[in-house]
Amino acid sequence: xxxxxxxxxxxxxxxxxxxxxxxxxxxxxxxxxxxxxxxxxxxxxxxxxxxxxxxxxxxxxxxxxxxxxxxxxxxxxxxxxxxxxxxxxxxxxxxxxxxxxxxxxxxxxxxxxxxxxxxxxxxxxxxxxxxxxxxxxxxxxxxxxxxxxxxxx
Amino acid sequence: xxxxxxxxxxxxxxxxxxxxxxxxxxxxxxxxxxxxxxxxxxxxxxxxxxxxxxxxxxxxxxxxxxxxxxxxxxxxxxxxxxxxxxxxxxxxxxxxxxxxxxxxxxxxxxxxxxxxxxxxxxxxxxxxxxxxxxxxxxxxxxxxxxxxxxxxxxxxxxxxxxxxxxxxxxxxxxxxxxxxxxxxxxxxxxxxxxxxxxxxxxxxxxxxxxxxxxxxxxxxxxxxxxxxxxxxxxxxxxxxxxxxxxxxxxxxxxxxxxxxxxxxxxxxxxxxxxxxxxxxxxxxxxxxxxxxxxxxxxxxxxxxxxxxxxxxxxxxxxxxxxxxxxxxxxxxxxxxxxxxxxxxxxxxxxxxxxxxxxxxxxxxxxxxxxxxxxxxxxxxxxxxxxxx
Amino acid sequence: xxxxxxxxxxxxxxxxxxxxxxxxxxxxxxxxxxxxxxxxxxxxxxxxxxxxxxxxxxxxxxxxxxxxxxxxxxxxxxxxxxxxxxxxxxxxxxxxxxxxxxxxxxxxxxxxxxxxxxxxxxxxxxxxxxxxxxxxxxxxxxxxxxxxxxxxxxxxxxxxxxxxxxxxxxxxxxxxxxxxxxxxxxxxxxxxxxxxxxxxxxxxxxxxxxxxxxxxxxxxxxxxxxxxxxxxxxxxxxxxxxxxxxxxxxxxxxxxxxxxxxxxxxxxxxxxxxxxxxxxxxxxxxxxxxxxxxxxxxx
Numbered sequence: 001x002x003x004x005x006x007x008x009x010x011x012x013x014x015x016x017x018x019x020x021x022x023x024x025x026x027x028x029x030x031x032x033x034x035x036x037x038x039x040x041x042x043x044x045x046x047x048x049x050x051x052x053x054x055x056x057x058x059x060x061x062x063x064x065x066x067x068x069x070x071x072x073x074x075x076x077x078x079x080x081x082x083x084x085x086x087x088x089x090x091x092x093x094x095x096x097x098x099x100x101x102x103x104x105x106x107x108x109x110x111x112x113x114x115x116x117x118x119x120x121x122x123x124x125x126x127x128x129x130x131x132x133x134x135x136x137x138x139x140x141x142x143x144x145x146x147x148x149x150x151x152x153x
Numbered sequence: 154x155x156x157x158x159x160x161x162x163x164x165x166x167x168x169x170x171x172x173x174x175x176x177x178x179x180x181x182x183x184x185x186x187x188x189x190x191x192x193x194x195x196x197x198x199x200x201x202x203x204x205x206x207x208x209x210x211x212x213x214x215x216x217x218x219x220x221x222x223x224x225x226x227x228x229x230x231x232x233x234x235x236x237x238x239x240x241x242x243x244x245x246x247x248x249x250x251x252x253x254x255x256x257x258x259x260x261x262x263x264x265x266x267x268x269x270x271x272x273x274x275x276x277x278x279x280x281x282x283x284x285x286x287x288x289x290x291x292x293x294x295x296x297x298x299x300x301x302x303x304x305x306x307x308x309x310x311x312x313x314x315x316x317x318x319x320x321x322x323x324x325x326x327x328x329x330x331x332x333x334x335x336x337x338x339x340x341x342x343x344x345x346x347x348x349x350x351x352x353x354x355x356x357x358x359x360x361x362x363x364x365x366x367x368x369x370x371x372x373x374x375x376x377x378x379x380x381x382x383x384x385x386x387x388x389x390x391x392x393x394x395x396x397x398x399x400x401x402x403x404x405x406x407x408x409x410x411x412x413x414x415x416x417x418x419x420x421x422x423x424x425x426x427x428x429x430x431x432x433x434x435x436x437x438x439x440x441x442x443x444x445x446x447x448x449x450x451x452x453x454x455x456x457x458x459x460x461x462x463x464x465x466x467x468x469x470x471x472x473x474x475x476x477x478x479x480x481x482x483x484x485x486x487x488x489x490x491x492x493x494x495x496x497x498x499x500x501x502x503x504x505x506x507x508x509x510x511x512x513x514x515x516x517x518x519x520x521x522x523x524x525x526x527x528x529x530x531x532x533x534x535x536x537x538x539x540x541x
Numbered sequence: 542x543x544x545x546x547x548x549x550x551x552x553x554x555x556x557x558x559x560x561x562x563x564x565x566x567x568x569x570x571x572x573x574x575x576x577x578x579x580x581x582x583x584x585x586x587x588x589x590x591x592x593x594x595x596x597x598x599x600x601x602x603x604x605x606x607x608x609x610x611x612x613x614x615x616x617x618x619x620x621x622x623x624x625x626x627x628x629x630x631x632x633x634x635x636x637x638x639x640x641x642x643x644x645x646x647x648x649x650x651x652x653x654x655x656x657x658x659x660x661x662x663x664x665x666x667x668x669x670x671x672x673x674x675x676x677x678x679x680x681x682x683x684x685x686x687x688x689x690x691x692x693x694x695x696x697x698x699x700x701x702x703x704x705x706x707x708x709x710x711x712x713x714x715x716x717x718x719x720x721x722x723x724x725x726x727x728x729x730x731x732x733x734x735x736x737x738x739x740x741x742x743x744x745x746x747x748x749x750x751x752x753x754x755x756x757x758x759x760x761x762x763x764x765x766x767x768x769x770x771x772x773x774x775x776x777x778x779x780x781x782x783x784x785x786x787x788x789x790x791x792x793x794x795x796x797x798x799x800x801x802x803x804x805x806x807x808x809x810x811x812x813x814x815x816x817x818x819x820x821x822x823x824x825x826x827x828x829x830x831x832x833x834x835x836x837x838x839x840x
Contacts, residue, residue, distance in 0.1 A: 058746075058748075060743070062743060068742065072740060072741045072745055073740055074749050074750055075737075075748045075749040077758075078758075100746050101746070141754055144751040144753070144776075144779060145750075147775060149682070149775050150682035150711060150712040150716065150739070150772075151712065152470065152640045251572050256614065292808070293808065296821070298571055298808070437808070439803070439804075439810070441618065441803045443615070443616065443618060445614075445615035449615050452614055452615040456572075459811070461810065461813075466801065467800065467801050467811070469799060469800060470641065475839045479839075480839030484813075484840075488813065491816070494816075495816035496818075
C-alpha cells in the first residue's frame, strides 16, 4: 500500500501537533523525490527554494575548501530536516548537500510556503517554532565539536 | 590497655632534675630522642641528648601570622606550645628515596645500608600532635594499602606526651576535642607542675614500655594534691584557648557552601605559599619524582611532600582542574573539615593552630569557618526577606 | 633483591632505603614496578599506539575499567587504563595516546623493551553486575580504550544480556581506534554499532556530528539499561544528560573519571575528587554517586 504524502507528513515528528488544515496546505507544496548516491542536492550560492524531509538515506553537508576539497561538517539521515535558508533572507544556500547513499525524501516548496507564512502568521509561527528547535540542536552539536574535545589539550 | 589495668597505674611524681635521667635512660635503651630545642629564633623539634637542650623558661607569642619567642618568668621546660614543624617529618619524611634501579646491572650488589634509622623517642608530644599522629595512622594504615615506610617508623616510636599547662594564641584543641590533655595512646605522659617553690612532673604510664622506663627513674607516687595541681594547670590551658571553632554540623556546612562568596574573598589574600600544608601535622599529600643520572643507566624514585595549593597539583593533560586560588583554598579547608570525615571518620584538623601562626598573610581557619557559617545565614535571611 | 626471572633482563632492579637494608614490605612493593617485556607495538593513529606486554609470572588478572601505573625507565610513570581482553590473562594490553613527556617516550617503544607495571588499581565497569540488562556503551576519542575490555567480556557472555549498543565518536576518520574490530562488531547481528566523527573529508561515508546525536537512534530500553560512558569530561557531561532525557536513571549510568595521579594507591592525595580517591574509589563511578560534584567547577 502506498502511503499518501499527507499521511506521511502528518505522522512526521517535525509537523506533529500542526493543525490538519496546515498539514493539507503543506502537502500541497510537497512532492516525493529521490537522490542517487553522490547526487548533489544543494549547491552553495544557489537560491534556496526548497527544503527536504529525509525519509531514508544519508546526506552530507559540506563546505568546499580550495586545498582540502570538500569537508563534511554534518550528516543527516532518516527523519532529519535539511535546509532552512529558504526562511531567512537572502534565501541563499551557504553549504553544499550531497547524498552519500540512495536517499528518498519529501521535497517542499520553500518559496511557496514562505509566501503562505507571510499571509498567515499563525502558520509562520508554527513553522518557525519547529525550525528554531532544529537549529538549536544543530547549533549545540556544532558548538560541542568546536571545543575539539578529542584534541590533545 | 583496659580501664582496670589503667586504674592500677597510678600517676607518679618526678623532680624536674629527673628529666635528665629520663633522657639518659631513653638513650641508653637505644632511642634517638627528638625533642624541643631553641634554634634560629624558634623552638623546633630536633634530636636532643640532655635536658640542657630543652627551651627552659621560654614561651612564644603566637597569633595569625605572628610568632615571637618570649622569656617566661619561670624555668618551665614546656612553657611554650607549638613548634613550626610537627612530628610528621619524622614519620613521613619530606624527602624519601623509595628505590633505585639500574640498567644493564653489573653484579647484583647488595645496597649498602646508609644511616641507620634506629628507634626514635618523641619527647614532648602535645596532645593535639598526638591526635595528629593517630590521624596519620588512619591515613597510612587504615586502607587497602599500607605505607610500610610509615609503619616501620611508627612502630618503633616511644611517645612521651606533655600535657599543656598553657594555651597558645592560635590554639583551639579544645574545640577539636584533641587536648589539652591526652588520655591514651602514649607510652608516658608528663604534666609539668610549678607550685609552691617546687618544680615537678606528674607522670602517667600509658604502656608496658613506659612502665619499663619509669622503673629506672627515682619517683614517688602522686598525692591527691599533686594530681589537683596538674589538673589545675591543664584546666587553665583549656579555658584560655587562643581560638575557638563551632564544630556543629561542620561537615554538612562545608558541603553546602562549596559556592560561598567567602572563598572568593579569602582567595584575594592567599598567596598559595603552601606554608599551611607544610606546618600542618596531618597534611600528607606527596608527589613522586623519577630521576635519572646523566648516563641514563641509573634511575631513582623519590617521594616528596607536595601541597594542594600548588598550581600543578591537579594538572591533567592541558591544564589544572583547580587553577584559581579560590578553588585551591576551598579544597584545602573543605578537605580538612569535611571530606576527611568521609574518608577517615575524623576531622583532619587537631586545632594546633600552626597554619594560623605561619600564614604570612594571617589567614585564620577558625575565622574562615565562622565566616562561611555567617555568610550562609546572611544569604538565607536575604533570600527570605526577598520572598516576603 | 635478586633477579628471579629467567628472562634476559636488560634492567636489574634493587632497592635502597636510605636507612634500612631489608626491603620486603607492602608499600615498597606497591611503589615498585615489575618489569614487563613488550611483545608487540602497533601504531593505531598518528598519536595513539597499543603495546602488548608479557606478564613476568605468566598471567595478569584485571577487571574491565581498571588501570595500571606504567613506568618508562628514567622518564616517569603514568596511569593508563588496561584495554585488553580480561579473559586473556597471558597478555597485558594498553592503548596509549602520546600527549606528555612519558607517553611521548613510550611512543618509541619497540619489541623487547621493558615497561614497569604497577597494578591493577581502581574500580571496574559493572559488566557482571548488569546481567539481564540492555547495555549502551558510549565512547569518545581515546575513551574507547578503557571500554574495550568491557565489550570483550560482554560479547563472551552475549546471551546474558539484552541489546548491546556501542556509540563511538572520534575527531576525524583517521582518529578512529580499532577500526577493524569496530567493523567486525558492526557486522555481528547481535550488536548495534554507530560511529560518528566531528568532521571528515568528502570520502567519508559515515556519520558526522557530535556523539550525542547517535543516542536518539540507538535501540535500547531506557528502563532496563546500564550505560557505560568514557571520554573527555565535556563529552560525558552532555552524554549523561541526553541519556537521562531518554529515560536512563543516573544510577544506571557509569562514567570513568580522571584526575592527576602519582601513586595509584591512595597516599599521595593528588587524585582526590571531593572525598573520593579516584585511584581506589574510582575511576568507574555510577553517576548518581558523583552527580553533585560533577556539575561543580574546579572540584
